[in-house]
Amino acid sequence: MGLEMTITGLLIMASVMMALALAWFGLHYLLNPRMENPDGIAKVTGSCGDTMEIALKFNGPRVEDVHCWTDGCAISKMCVETVGMLARGKTVPELRTIDTASILERVGQLPETHMHCAVLAETTLQKAVSFYTLKNPDVDPLRPSFREAPPRHDGQNSRDDAALEEQTTYVVYLFPSVSYVMKAEKILKEREIVHKVIPVPRHISSDCGVCLRIPADQQERVTEALRGKVAWENTAEM
Known part of the structure; x- marks a missing residue:
């Protein structure tokens, strides 16, 4: 009798949790419908x-x-x-x-x-x-030409992006923490130096979750802009 009540209780609890989950997802999609024909x-x-x-x-x-x-x-x-x-x-x-x-x-x-x-x-x-x-x-x-083009349905954009990545050499600047990255980005933005905040690549060791990526030919400008203002730990080629 006790075992049957325990099993029944577990089944009821599982049913309630499933109903709540379905209700949450239903409410989420009701309040956030897909946009028809977005620009x-x-x-x-x-x-x-x-x-x-x-x-x-x-x-x-x-x-x-x-x-x-x-x-x-x-x-x-x-x-x-x-x-x-x-x-x-x-x-x-x-x-x-x-x-x-x-x-x-x-x-x-x-x-x-x-x-x-x-x-x-x-x-x-x-x-x-x-x-x-x-x-x-x-x-x-x-x-800006540095921005990536939107994806094409024929897959050509992916091939073009891959070719561009192969032709372009990048350097990443690694920092002790996110606050350093944000300070560095602000300086580069003021100097109008092309850059992008990206997650630290998996093959690079860093305690910070993000880094700054720049075209390699801009490294001298970036180093000069950051010197004495924001300390970085290391740089690495991509």
Whole structure:
């Protein structure tokens, strides 16, 4: 009798938990429906395995609506939703200024093990913007050539990107902590030096979760810009 009651109780508990989970997912998709015919869209999977999707709908020159989705952790969800909030009402030039530092200003300091969530959110947004500007080049006449082009359905873009990566040599600057990375990025942004905050590549040893990637031909400029202002631990070629 006692065993039967225990099994029955466990089955009831499992049923309740399943019902709650289904209700949560149903409510989530009800409140966050997929955007039909977005003007710009991108879906990116990070090195951590998390995937983010951002879709943009424009009304004239400004973003009217944003759809954000991720299958990642709570921090990933917070970062991608923050990007969505920052993107609303923005023009393309304003969208180009939304970066990892902008996200961190809103969400606060993240654990270094989760800095890649903010980086992934920035990357996904910028790819969605690039998708839009590819179809509407006149809205972004000063589009930086360093930005990656949006994906093409015929796979040609992937081949072009791979060829470009092979032709371009990059250097990463490794720092003691995320705060150093953010200070360095601010300096490079003020000097208009091409750079990108990325997760530390797996083959490179570092206690910090992110680093700065620059084209190798810019290394002398970067070193001069950071010298005496922000200390870095090491550099490595990619």
